[in-house]
Amino acid sequence: MVRSEKIKIETIDLHVWYRDLHVLKGVNMQIPEKRVTAIIGPSGCGKTTLLKSLNRMVELVEDSKVKGQVLLDGVNIYDDSIDLTELRKRVGMVFQKPNPLPKSIYENIAYGPRIHGINDKKELDKIVEKCLKEAGLWDEVKDRLNDSAFNLSIGQQQRLCIARTLAVNPEVLLMDEPCSALDPRSTMKVEELIEKLRGTYTIVIVTHNMQQAQRISDYTAFIYYGKIVEFGPTEDIFLNPKEKLTRDYIKGKFG
Amino acid sequence: MRKLKEYLMITLVSVQGLLVISVAVLLPAMIFWIGSPSLSLKLFTSSVFEGGLFECIMGTIWMLLGTIAISGPIGVLAAIYLVEYAPRSSKIVRVVDQSINNLAGVPSIVIGLFGYTFFSYHLKLGISLLSGWLTLSLMTLPIIIRGSEEALRMIPYSFREAAIGLGATKWEAVRDNVLPVAAPGIATSIILAVARIAGEVAAILFTACVLTMRGLPDSILEPVMTLSYYLFVMLVTSPKFSISKAFATATVLLLVVIFLVVVATAIRTYYRRIWKW
Numbered sequence: 415m416v417r418s419e420k421i422k423i424e425t426i427d428l429h430v431w432y433r434d435l436h437v438l439k440g441v442n443m444q445i446p447e448k449r450v451t452a453i454i455g456p457s458g459c460g461k462t463t464l465l466k467s468l469n470r471m472v473e474l475v476e477d478s479k480v481k482g483q484v485l486l487d488g489v490n491i492y493d494d495s496i497d498l499t500e501l502r503k504r505v506g507m508v509f510q511k512p513n514p515l516p517k518s519i520y521e522n523i524a525y526g527p528r529i530h531g532i533n534d535k536k537e538l539d540k541i542v543e544k545c546l547k548e549a550g551l552w553d554e555v556k557d558r559l560n561d562s563a564f565n566l567s568i569g570q571q572q573r574l575c576i577a578r579t580l581a582v583n584p585e586v587l588l589m590d591e592p593c594s595a596l597d598p599r600s601t602m603k604v605e606e607l608i609e610k611l612r613g614t615y616t617i618v619i620v621t622h623n624m625q626q627a628q629r630i631s632d633y634t635a636f637i638y639y640g641k642i643v644e645f646g647p648t649e650d651i652f653l654n655p656k657e658k659l660t661r662d663y664i665k666g667k668f669g
Numbered sequence: 670m671r672k673l674k675e676y677l678m679i680t681l682v683s684v685q686g687l688l689v690i691s692v693a694v695l696l697p698a699m700i701f702w703i704g705s706p707s708l709s710l711k712l713f714t715s716s717v718f719e720g721g722l723f724e725c726i727m728g729t730i731w732m733l734l735g736t737i738a739i740s741g742p743i744g745v746l747a748a749i750y751l752v753e754y755a756p757r758s759s760k761i762v763r764v765v766d767q768s769i770n771n772l773a774g775v776p777s778i779v780i781g782l783f784g785y786t787f788f789s790y791h792l793k794l795g796i797s798l799l800s801g802w803l804t805l806s807l808m809t810l811p812i813i814i815r816g817s818e819e820a821l822r823m824i825p826y827s828f829r830e831a832a833i834g835l836g837a838t839k840w841e842a843v844r845d846n847v848l849p850v851a852a853p854g855i856a857t858s859i860i861l862a863v864a865r866i867a868g869e870v871a872a873i874l875f876t877a878c879v880l881t882m883r884g885l886p887d888s889i890l891e892p893v894m895t896l897s898y899y900l901f902v903m904l905v906t907s908p909k910f911s912i913s914k915a916f917a918t919a920t921v922l923l924l925v926v927i928f929l930v931v932v933a934t935a936i937r938t939y940y941r942r943i944w945k946w
């Protein structure tokens with residue numbers, strides 16, 4: 415499927431249970447490095463769970479169980495020797511609902527670097543400015559960096575959350591329907607932002623929006639009740655899907 | 670017929686409501702009414718041996734501060750454990766959880782009896798300020814734990830998730846993003862717990878106070894006098910106790926409690942307005 419690409423993340427027979435609920439049922443997937451990979455599928459089919467199993471956030475759910483492997487640069491992140499702090503620094507996550515920390519705009523960005531040991535004020539200033547610029551938020555907030563992050567609009571909050579994730583220098587960005595709570599204008603801004611980040615980060619984005627998947631992604635995976643039905647270059651998936659299920663889904667027959 | 674029934678119900682409920690309100694308002698009003706004429710600066714500053722309340726006021730303050738110092742940290746840590754760490758499905762956790770409710774329901778005289786046998790007698794702490802602190806802590810703990818738990822549960826899960834997603838450990842996430850926001854709620858629950866035991870007699874009757882009049886304790890292993898206990902002693906022991914003195918004492922006690930409740934309410938309303946998410 416993705417032979418010519420360097421693989422950043424590979425899942426091997428990945429299963430996830432929530433108590434008795436078998437959510438992921440043997441996911442095998444290869445995510446190419448520095449490309450945008452979209453994950454589409456009906457709600458409740460396990461998209462969020464799949465994302466969260468890529469940085470082990472899934473383990474925060476009580477009674478969750480994971481089986482199988484997730485290789486990040488060839489190393490299984492479910493090995494006991496893996497440092498979770500380091501893993502989540504390398505694999506950052508942006509959530510469906512913007513979730514700023516109860517701090518100022520500045521501190522929201524500085525928090526990640528701080529917990530990873532950067533305390534120098536000058537250096538933090540630099541990181542904050544760089545990340546806010548990267549997220550296209552600098553001009554909108556530079557005069558009120560000490561305001562509460564909750565005073566921003568929802569769209570700005572989501573871009574702040576993306577900037578915050580960038581502040582720890584991740585290699586992979588997991589985005590769980592980052593635009594589903596946003597209005598069309600903010601959605602466009604986030605898409606422009608993803609466009610800017612393309613090529614620098616490995617991006618995995620869950621989206622409900624077929625047009626969005628086509629606009630922004632290089633590869634698309636269609637997941638249906640815990641299994642990857644089809645995975646390939648985005649054009650192939652949308653223009654000539656091999657599976658009938660995929661065809662029906664992208665035509666909007668269900669979902 | 671139905672109309673009549675409804676009319677009756679409304680009347681009944683209104684009468685009940687008025688009754689409760691009038692008791693809540695009239696009772697303190699009456700205490701103030703009778704007690705306030707004998708209030709004076711001298712009452713606060715002069716010793717009980719000269720007809721003042723100085724030792725009792727200081728005793729009450731010490732009693733409350735010590736109880737906070739013991740039950741505050743333990744209660745808050747317990748609440749943090751229960752909300753943030755305890756596995757919900759664990760049997761032990763459920764037993765602990767239920768025991769906290771049970772502890773809250775134990776009559777204070779029984780707590781006092783336990784405190785006397787355990788702290789004063791078995792641990793040989795005697796009838797002392799320290800025994801009193803520990804005994805009263807048994808009463809404040811459930812209130813502080815339940816209140817702090819509520820304050821912690823009000824903090825959106827997304828704060829923890831966001832921080833952990835950036836690489837914070839569970840504790841860092843809680844320390845940096847949950848506790849600062851929950852702090853006012855936690856503080857409120859501690860103050861209310863203290864207000865609840867400010868007038869307590871039964872629990873300190875056998876553990877911290879003795880019948881004879883005494884000055885301030887020299888150490889935490891000595892008995893103490895409190896406003897509530899002094900009031901109790903006046904009522905039960907002296908046949909010629911002065912009504913005005915008793916009501917003056919009650920007024921001071923009431924002022925202490927009202928002060929605490931006002932502070933707690935002020936903290937709560939102030940921070941409710943600041944935090945919006």
Ligand SMILES: Nc1ncnc2c1ncn2[C@@H]1O[C@H](COP(=O)(O)OP(=O)(O)O)[C@@H](O)[C@H]1O
Pocket residue numbers: 432435437455456457458459460461462463464475
């Ligand atoms: N914390 C949880 N505890 C129990 N079940 C969950 C939890 N989160 C999700 N689920 C269930 O797992 C399934 C997959 O959920 P999710 O991964 O969120 O799907 P999607 O993101 O595709 O909508 C759903 O049936 C959902 O109800």
Ligand SMILES: [Mg+2]
Pocket residue numbers: 461462463590
């Ligand atoms: Mg989801």
